[in-house]
Amino acid sequence: MVVNCKNSQVVTIKKVVNGGYGLASLPDGKTVLVQFGLPGETATIAIDRQHKQLDHARATAIVAPHRGRIEPPCPFYGRCGGCNLQHANYDTQCRLKHDILVDLFARSPVPAISSQASSIAPVRGAAQPFGYRQRIRLRIDDRGQVGFHRFHSHQVVPINRCLLAHPLINESLNRCGGAKPFRMLAGNSESVEFLLDPRESSLCLLFQLRRPPRPADRTAARQLGEGGGERTRILLVGRNFAAEGPFGTPEGAASRLLSMELPGTPPLMLAWEAGGFSQVNNDQNRVLIDCVTSLAAIDETSRVLDLFCGMGNFSLPLARRAAHVLGIESQGSAIRSARLNAARNNLDNLTFRQAAAVDGCRQLVEEAQSFDVIVCDPPRQGMPGLAALLGRLCHDRLIYVSCDPATLVRDCAELTATGFRVVAIQPIDMFPQTHHIETVVLLEKN
Numbered sequence: 001m002v003v004n005c006k007n008s009q010v011v012t013i014k015k016v017v018n019g020g021y022g023l024a025s026l027p028d029g030k031t032v033l034v035q036f037g038l039p040g041e042t043a044t045i046a047i048d049r050q051h052k053q054l055d056h057a058r059a060t061a062i063v064a065p066h067r068g069r070i071e072p073p074c075p076f077y078g079r080c081g082g083c084n085l086q087h088a089n090y091d092t093q094c095r096l097k098h099d100i101l102v103d104l105f106a107r108s109p110v111p112a113i114s115s116q117a118s119s120i121a122p123v124r125g126a127a128q129p130f131g132y133r134q135r136i137r138l139r140i141d142d143r144g145q146v147g148f149h150r151f152h153s154h155q156v157v158p159i160n161r162c163l164l165a166h167p168l169i170n171e172s173l174n175r176c177g178g179a180k181p182f183r184m185l186a187g188n189s190e191s192v193e194f195l196l197d198p199r200e201s202s203l204c205l206l207f208q209l210r211r212p213p214r215p216a217d218r219t220a221a222r223q224l225g226e227g228g229g230e231r232t233r234i235l236l237v238g239r240n241f242a243a244e245g246p247f248g249t250p251e252g253a254a255s256r257l258l259s260m261e262l263p264g265t266p267p268l269m270l271a272w273e274a275g276g277f278s279q280v281n282n283d284q285n286r287v288l289i290d291c292v293t294s295l296a297a298i299d300e301t302s303r304v305l306d307l308f309c310g311m312g313n314f315s316l317p318l319a320r321r322a323a324h325v326l327g328i329e330s331q332g333s334a335i336r337s338a339r340l341n342a343a344r345n346n347l348d349n350l351t352f353r354q355a356a357a358v359d360g361c362r363q364l365v366e367e368a369q370s371f372d373v374i375v376c377d378p379p380r381q382g383m384p385g386l387a388a389l390l391g392r393l394c395h396d397r398l399i400y401v402s403c404d405p406a407t408l409v410r411d412c413a414e415l416t417a418t419g420f421r422v423v424a425i426q427p428i429d430m431f432p433q434t435h436h437i438e439t440v441v442l443l444e445k446n
């Protein structure tokens with residue numbers, strides 16, 4: 001249904017699609033993606049951007065609300081582009097993510113994929129839908145204002161706390177944010193990342209400077225670190241100079257490493273370099289690791305390949321049960337951390353190679369290597385062009401960990417064309433209050 005008023009239109013939201021938008025039709029049949037719309041709602045919308053194929057709009061008033069609609073708890077919600085599902089209660093968010101995934105699989109033109117839509121497991125929700133992020137990256141504008149970008153814009157919406165961030169990050173933002181040395185560094189920076197060290201409960205502030213640091217920057221960094229409480233480290237990084245710091249660190253914390261502990265006997269200690277990749281949600285990361293290790297179903301004879309392995313988040317827990325794990329990763333700092341983690345945890349059945357995934361897999365094919373289990377955890381772009389190589393390298397199970405359902409569906413279709421079949425699909429909510437969907441898919445060789 002669509003009602004045209006003078007400057008606004010009333011539409012009915014058919015469903016929520018990837019990206020968290022409500023999908024509706026305008027009177028001329030054109031599709032409109034409505035921010036903050038929920039399925040079945042009748043909403044007044046304001047069109048923000050018009051394109052050839054579809055328009056983007058905001059819901060400005062809800063005539064008939066969805067029963068899962070709530071008042072968003074964050075005072076910045078709607079202006080700040082940090083999250084986009086706070087207008088739905090958490091149960092509804094998990095259902096929406098499940099429905100989006102089902103819809104994407106069902107619309108695949110490949111029958112082996114579309115037929116799996118009905119078997120997608122319910123989303124494993126988070127016990128803590130707020131306060132879960134162990135790192136946040138805040139943008140800084142020319143006026144030194146610190147916050148997140150507005151949706152589809154580079155305009156900074158200043159914030160003084162983020163409900164998604166761990167309480168220790170908000171405490172630090174509160175304590176340091178107004179301080180003179182922070183404002184001085186912010187004035188020369190594009191962004192500042194607040195990184196929680198989960199094991200030490202300490203904070204690392206990583207300023208991305210616009211130009212190489214000057215003596216005054218170093219002084220400010222030192223003052224900020226020393227004034228930020230006993231456990232605050234400051235790092236200065238940028239495109240055309242070597243990283244400097246940590247500044248202001250107390251004895252014993254003068255390292256660029258952050259670390260976490262994973263359950264086990266004895267527990268695993270995993271470290272990574274500030275600025276390198278780490279999962280943002282520490283609690284749900286444990287759920288993710290459990291899911292991957294149980295789907296891998298490995299034993300002491302298994303040979304495992306962990307592609308896009310980062311600092312060994314999956315490689316080490318898998319190595320505890322396998323004969324051997326090979327990790328491949330393109331980032332040098334992650335490979336350094338992965339090797340350090342293997343050594344610190346006394347695991348000698350792990351090796352790591354620094355390579356782009358395609359090059360690394362080509363080399364393994366040339367070496368005539370094969371693996372019982374392959375775990376792939378690529379970035380959002382997925383892994384186009386890898387399926388044929390994986391088909392040659394894997395002779396039993398492949399576990400695909402995806403943070404983008406659209407590229408996941410595309411890649412699963414490629415994998416089914418090279419001899420795999422989809423066996424299980426398990427979404428895990430790593431990013432409550434946002435549209436992001438993490439999914440673990442088990443594929444087996446035919």
Ligand SMILES: C[S@@+](CC[C@H](N)C(=O)[O-])C[C@H]1O[C@@H](n2cnc3c(N)ncnc32)[C@H](O)[C@@H]1O
Binds near residue numbers: 310313
């Ligand atoms: C989503 S992260 C996963 C990391 C790790 N599995 C974890 O759970 O912490 C993706 C990783 O892939 C790496 N990466 C990105 N592009 C790559 C490529 N073309 N080849 C190999 N690794 C790549 C990134 O550096 C990053 O560490």
